[in-house]
Amino acid sequence: HDVLWLDSSFSHLLCDVGRWEEAKYESGVKWKFLEHKGPCFPPEFESLPDNVRFYYNGKVVKLSLASEEVALFFGQMLDHEYTTKAVFRENFFKDWRKEMSSEERLLIQDLNKCDFSELHAMHKAKVEARKNMSKEEKLANQQTVEEYGFCLLDHHRERIGNFKIEPPGLFRGRGEHPKQGMLKKRIQPEHVIINCSSESKIPAPPPGHRWKEIRHDNTVTWLASWTENIQGSIKYIMLNANSKLKGEKDWEKYEVARRLKTCVDSIRRQYTQDFKSKQMGTRQRAVALYFIDKLALRAGNEKEEGETADTVGCCSLRVEHITVHPNLDASDFVVEFDFLGKDSIRYYNKVPVEKKVFKNVILFMENKNPSDELFDRLNTAVLNKHLSSLMDGLTAKVFRTFNASITLQEQLKKLSNKSDNPSEKLLSYNRANRAVAILCNHQRAPPKTFDQSMANLQAKTWQPTAGWNRWKRPDLSLSRLVERKKKAVERCEEQVLKMEVQATDREENKQIALGTSKLNYLDPRISVAWCKNMDVPLDKIYNKSQRDKFAWAIDMTEADFVF
DNA sequence: AATAGGACTTAGCAAGATCAAG
DNA sequence: CTTGATCTTGCTAAGTCCTATT
Structure with missing residues (x-):
């Protein structure tokens, strides 16, 4: 099992599925050799100058x-x-x-x-x-990256994702966090565990210090870890997204989602059957799964009360988060969701559901207080145990990946035409991306300068700049002048169209964040294939770091790829 | 079956870098 | 060359899910 890397791209090997699977199942080994410099520590605090009182x-x-x-x-x-x-x-x-x-x-x-x-x-x-x-600081930063930002993994130089120890400060957290304002303490080398090969050069601790522990665990991917004092959870130093280890994992994730595609119909038939099960637990599981599948809700693990902000996912929904409407806005059986999800982002949605789902939701709410759990017979462990029996590797989050990717593929097919001009194609892509972001509820605060920048763009639409300032050219014949002006008008029209399309795109994107879905939910092979089919350069869709992260997909994907 | 610990992915925000207009 | 808008990156919190323990 020596690692045979032909170059920094591992995608050729990824194509050879069986080999990697075999290597992995044998031992759980993630690497053979790991060497690094250890984490970079923030500067120590020095007392304030006398004039700062x-x-x-x-x-x-x-x-x-x-x-x-x-x-x-x-x-x-x-x-x-x-x-x-x-x-x-x-x-x-x-x-x-x-x-x-x-x-x-x-x-x-x-x-x-x-x-x-x-x-x-x-x-x-x-x-x-x-x-x-x-300027000098930039240089110093570069040197820090050179020194601490890379490691040697199986004899290849890999970029580390976060090589700096988190500096001390006041904890903020998101939403109404009960621990906001607490002191996040300074991490010393004595708190840090180093993970590397036993035969590697052991990183030197900062002068006068020693590490908490040196470990040689090749079944995990982290290089260093420490325990944070606010929640008592472990923090890790890990590889960059463009590393082999992360890329391989990413590819696996999408392969699991593609397997779901082949059995999702039967899974849907089954949970529809289960809506009328005699077992209350089974019914709750079925309805929860219906929500996860239809609305791309997160699983919703239980959280310790008072330790974090009060947020929920599907399994942890409470009665107070749901309102039922037998009839609303010309739709029957509408369930209204209003709750705070991950990062305290509000999820608000009115959804017409199947009659049996509606009746079940009413049943689950019967004789409960607003603060009681909607699915009192269900948690994520039960749900995921069931899911793994339906398909190897299936968990609740796979539905999010699957539905996101399949939605992108469908929307791209529906919205884009080969005959469109480049900016229209891009708008179609962004709209497809947006459909996914809305499904997954990826929101952002509207940019502070949003209204101003919209106004600027609108203003520009009325004064395109393609050569109108060139009226005086006496040396040209009249016919050539007319020809030139015609061309200029055409250019202007093109420019106007482009700006209008841009304005539309931006307006629609006001409160939607596209990045999260692009980075975490959309099989990059769908986008790569679309670019090939539509003759759109890939860098219109992915910036440099995204292209690095998705190197595996860029290398292996042909125009005929289907998710 | 419940719980805790651990390792990893997913998430929005703000700082920093880059670009375009004046 | 400066300034402001926009794009990119860094940061780290907050999830998911698995395994070991009781």
Whole structure:
């Protein structure tokens, strides 16, 4: 099982499915040889200059090093609205006081009496200064990447995804996070586990330090790890998306989704049957699966209360997240969903469902409080256990991948024509991508400058610039002049069309994020094949890093690829 | 069957880089 | 050359799902 890489692209080998499968099943080995420099640590905190003062109750207080650092974290964030939030302030103050000396703790009892404005100003000035002197810094950054950003994996140089230890700061979290404002502590080498080959050069810890542990576990892909103090979860340093290890995994993911395509009809027939099962658990499983399949909901693992923001997925939906409408806007049997999903992004949708689903939802809600679980006989473990019995490797998230990719393929077929002009083709692609993003509920905050930039684009539509300033050319004959002007008009029309298409695209995209689905849900081979069929250059669809990530697909895909 | 720990993917935001217009 | 808009990347939180343990 020596690794035979012909070059940095592994796609030729990926085509040879059986070989890789065989190698993997034999032992669970992920690599034979792994060597790296260890993680890069953020600079240590140095005490503030004397002219940057902290005031308590109007009086200057010289803080100890530890509490000064934490005070600076707060001062840096003063522009953000969340420093005004009660939960944030309370958590911050509690953790800050833990870092204070006993005298400081005695003195500083009220956050409202703290004045961080000079710390804030210093931070702003630093940001400004960094902008101006970026040249040397850029060089230094490049050197850091050179030194820490790569590892040797099975004798090939691979890019590391995140080679820096996360710097300390105040935890923000998303949505109404109960732990917002808590102190995220500085990670020392003594907290870090290094994973590498035993026969490799062991990375040297920073001077005066030692690692927590050196491990040689070739069944995992991480190079270093540490435990984070907010949730107590493990953080990892792993490879970049363009690495062989990640690419292979990505390819596998889409192959599983393609297998679902071959059996999804029978799975749908079965869960439709199960709508009328005598077992309540089976009915709940069937309805949940229907939602996951139809609406691309996430599985919805249980979460520990009070540890994270209150968000749900399918299995963890509560009665309060659902409203049933026997009749709504000329549709029968409408279920209205309104809940916060991953990252506290709101999911709001009114969906006409099958009558049996509707009746079941009403049944599941009977005699329950709003805060009770809708699917009280179901969780993700039960659901996934069932799914894996239907198809090898099938889990709830595979439905999201499958439905996203199949939707892209269908929409591309429906929307695009070979005879379209390039910008129309691109609009079609983006619309197909958008259909998926809407399905998966990938939202974004509308860009701050959105209205302005729309207005700019509209204005431009009225003053195309293709050569109108060239009226005076006395040396030309009249017929040549007419010809030229005709051409100019044509160019203008083309430009206008292009801008109108662009404006449409942007308007439709106001609150939709296309990136997440493009990166994580859409089989890149669909896009590569479409580009080949439509004579669209691939770089219109994928930027450099996306092309790197999808190198495997770009290499192996022909125009006739079907998901 | 419930729970915890672990490893990995998926996610939106903001900083930084690049591009286009003035 | 500067400035503002847009695109890209870095960051790290927040999910999924698996395995081991009780």
